[in-house]
Amino acid sequence: MAEKQYTEANIITLSWNEHIRERLGMYIGRAGDGSNEFDGIYVLLKEVMDNSIDEFMRNFGKSIEVTIKENRVTVRDYGRGIPLNKVVDCVSKINTGGKFDSEAYDTSIGMNGVGVKAVNALSTYFRVESYQDGKCKWAEFSKGYKTAESHVEKSDKKNGTAISFIPDDAKFVNYHWYNDFIDKMMWNYVYLNTGLTIIVNEKNRYYSKNGLVDLMKANVEGMLFEPEILKDDRFEFALTYTSKKYGEEYYSFVNSQYTPHGGTHQQAFREALVKTFRNFYGKDYDPADIRNSVAAALSIKVKAPTFGGQTKTKMESDYMESGGQTVRNYVNDVVCRLLDNYLHRHSDVAETIKSKIIESEKERIEIAGFKKKNKETTKKASFNNPKLRDCNIHFNTNDNRAEESMIFVTEGDSASGSITQSRNADTQAVFSLKGKPENVYKNKSRSFIKNEELNLLYMALNLEDGLDGLRYNHIIIATDADVDGMHIRMLMLTFFLKFFPEVIKARHLFILQTPLFRVRNRQETIYCYSEGEKQQAIRKLRGSPEITRFKGLGEISPSEFKNFIGDTMRLEPVVLDKGTDIERLLSFFMGDNNEVRKNFMMENLRDDLDDIEISA
Numbered sequence: 011m012a013e014k015q016y017t018e019a020n021i022i023t024l025s026w027n028e029h030i031r032e033r034l035g036m037y038i039g040r041a042g043d044g045s046n047e048f049d050g051i052y053v054l055l056k057e058v059m060d061n062s063i064d065e066f067m068r069n070f071g072k073s074i075e076v077t078i079k080e081n082r083v084t085v086r087d088y089g090r091g092i093p094l095n096k097v098v099d100c101v102s103k104i105n106t107g108g109k110f111d112s113e114a115y116d117t118s119i120g121m122n123g124v125g126v127k128a129v130n131a132l133s134t135y136f137r138v139e140s141y142q143d144g145k146c147k148w149a150e151f152s153k154g155y156k157t158a159e160s161h162v163e164k165s166d167k168k169n170g171t172a173i174s175f176i177p178d179d180a181k182f183v184n185y186h187w188y189n190d191f192i193d194k195m196m197w198n199y200v201y202l203n204t205g206l207t208i209i210v211n212e213k214n215r216y217y218s219k220n221g222l223v224d225l226m227k228a229n230v231e232g233m234l235f236e237p238e239i240l241k242d243d244r245f246e247f248a249l250t251y252t253s254k255k256y257g258e259e260y261y262s263f264v265n266s267q268y269t270p271h272g273g274t275h276q277q278a279f280r281e282a283l284v285k286t287f288r289n290f291y292g293k294d295y296d297p298a299d300i301r302n303s304v305a306a307a308l309s310i311k312v313k314a315p316t317f318g319g320q321t322k323t324k325m326e327s328d329y330m331e332s333g334g335q336t337v338r339n340y341v342n343d344v345v346c347r348l349l350d351n352y353l354h355r356h357s358d359v360a361e362t363i364k365s366k367i368i369e370s371e372k373e374r375i376e377i378a379g380f381k382k383k384n385k386e387t388t389k390k391a392s393f394n395n396p397k398l399r400d401c402n403i404h405f406n407t408n409d410n411r412a413e414e415s416m417i418f419v420t421e422g423d424s425a426s427g428s429i430t431q432s433r434n435a436d437t438q439a440v441f442s443l444k445g446k447p448e449n450v451y452k453n454k455s456r457s458f459i460k461n462e463e464l465n466l467l468y469m470a471l472n473l474e475d476g477l478d479g480l481r482y483n484h485i486i487i488a489t490d491a492d493v494d495g496m497h498i499r500m501l502m503l504t505f506f507l508k509f510f511p512e513v514i515k516a517r518h519l520f521i522l523q524t525p526l527f528r529v530r531n532r533q534e535t536i537y538c539y540s541e542g543e544k545q546q547a548i549r550k551l552r553g554s555p556e557i558t559r560f561k562g563l564g565e566i567s568p569s570e571f572k573n574f575i576g577d578t579m580r581l582e583p584v585v586l587d588k589g590t591d592i593e594r595l596l597s598f599f600m601g602d603n604n605e606v607r608k609n610f611m612m613e614n615l616r617d618d619l620d621d622i623e624i625s626a
Contacts, residue, residue: 026127027130027131027155030131030154031131031132031154031181034050038050038054038128039053040414041181041182041577043182043183043186044185046517047191048413050182050185051177052191055083055192058085058125059074059085059195060267061125061171063266066087066206067265068089070089071169071170072206074209075209079211082174083174084173088168089169090169091141094140094146095162097140097148097149101149101151104124130151131153132153132178132182133151133153134152136152136154136174137149137172137173140171141168141169141171144165145164146167147162147163148160153178183578184578188583192210197225197228199216200217201224201225201307202222202263202266204218204221206218221246222307223238225261226261226305230259230305231252233250233251234250234252235250235359237249237250240349242348244310244311245309249304249305249306251304251363252304255303255369255373256302257509257510257511257512258280259306259515260272261308264312264315264317265310265312266309269317269324269325270517272324273317273324274325274337275310275312275325277338278338279341285342286346286349286350287363287367288300290350298374299371301476302366303370312329325337397444397466397467398440398441399441401415401416401433401436401439404481405481405482405483406478406480415437415438415481415483417470417471417484418433418488418522420440420441421489422442422445426442427564427568429571431571433575439482444463446494447463448463448464448501450508450509451596458505471485476512477516477518480513484581485519485520487499487502487520491524495562503519504596507592507596511592514586519583519584521581522575522580523582524566525538525539526559527547527559529551529556529558531556536550537573537574
């Protein structure tokens with residue numbers, strides 16, 4: 011076949027807004043539908059909020075008002091306002107903004123002059139208003155194109171900026187806002203900015219008096235002692251240990267930006283803990299024993315930080331500022347000095363921590379004994395995982411697509427076969443369960459490693475070193491929508507809640523939603539995820555369309571499955587509400603209270619049935 015000609019006609023120049031719309035992932039990460047806290051609509055909200063937070067950090071404006079109604083979002087701050095003659099430029103010209111001037115902004119969140127322009131380009135409606143010293147100016151846009159602009163006018167409103175936008179539903183298909191994600195975002199802002207008040211929809215008020223300590227109290231379960239904020243000029247942290255036996259729990263921030271995937275500052279903090287406790291107790295404890303059951307919140311201020319991607323979920327830079335001290339050395343110095351001082355002042359806390367370290371050490375030795383007795387299982391898990399059909403790109407690497415990595419935990423060979431044939435082998439792995447996994451609720455230690463299947467899953471996920479080694483950003487439970495499938499789903503949720511709750515808290519665990527029905531005629535096929543959607547499809551197609559009920563994942567052909575695990579995949583995030591008592595939750599659903607649980611399920615099942623739309 012003749013080579014296609016490459017001429018001047020092939021060279022295309024895109025405008026700033028067209029480039030953002032065509033290469034959305036470069037600017038805001040994934041589009042999504044709002045079911046993941048890192049989906050695009052939350053990034054748009056955050057890009058606008060970050061500008062208002064930067065004003066607060068410079069001591070301008072003490073409150074921010076957020077309104078979300080019918081998908082229209084408005085953020086009003088009371089900072090200095092955008093200079094009136096630069097209002098249009100600041101929201102529609104790439105590389106234009108005040109963040110490049112270190113005198114105006116020192117340690118701001120956004121530094122690239124892109125954020126709010128991306129919001130503009132990706133919104134069907136965008137309006138910016140600026141108020142400065144009795145004057146104002148506004149402009150409106152659609153998909154980045156200016157549609158209206160005012161002259162500088164008189165105004166009696168307080169100084170500040172108001173930005174409104176409606177996300178483009180052509181880019182964010184079937185999107186919806188999860189209040190839980192918005193709630194978490196706002197709380198994180200006020201925890202990191204004591205004295206700031208955020209009001210959402212005129213009724214939800216967010217304010218924190220004690221910063222990181224309030225964050226810990228709201229999110230950490232079973233604290234053994236109350237944390238105290240330890241701080242230096244550019245770094246502060248609060249630390250405690252918990253009654254749970256497993257895992258590490260971190261809430262880390264850079265310039266008020268939540269970094270759930272950690273980075274250089276969090277890694278430096280983990281190293282500093284080991285060094286400090288070894289020196290304080292005068293014993294060479296294993297790092298895993300020192301960090302087991304620790305919970306901490308940490309915040310660092312860095313000039314011009316480098317993040318892994320526009321979504322800024324992981325900090326990659328290691329310099330406090332150009333040519334200056336490294337983040338690693340700085341955090342190590344601060345933690346070793348402040349934490350050592352704290353331990354000397356609180357001998358009771360020091361004894362509590364020492365007891366936890368010794369307890370972890372004993373259990374680690376016990377687990378080593380389990381592994382020794384189960385040499386074959388451990389060897390198989392380490393070198394050849396027969397349950398895993400792996401992908402090429404993993405979350406714990408520096409690949410620029412690492413955040414796309416996911417693993418489907420499937421029920422049986424037929425379902426895993428369909429997904430395996432349909433998947434993107436670069437970013438999608440498949441782990442096949444055989445029947446129902448073990449109920450680990452009553453396990454007192456990590457003896458699940460004696461169970462071949464769960465041990466193979468544990469090794470596939472690479473959770474031995476906690477979330478730092480996690481190989482997949484999305485762990486997706488994919489089971490049939492029947493009684494057995496629901497039971498397997500509960501058993502898998504129990505496994506993570508019991509031993510790896512940090513996986514859920516860091517929003518890595520999801521449930522795959524697959525269609526229950528296929529409704530089609532000769533012209534159109536509609537996949538339906540509920541009885542209500544089926545009835546709507548029947549009304550839309552009219553006549554007597556063909557209706558297929560999918561009883562299991564294995565009944566969906568690989569050619570069809572591609573539609574359900576691609577860009578429009580429906581994922582339901584597994585979310586723990588604030589203050590959730592995990593032990594009580596597991597005891598109720600997986601314990602021995604059969605009659606109470608049965609009555610609860612029957613009552614809620616009846617409620618669900620009442621909601622189903624029956625009419626054709």
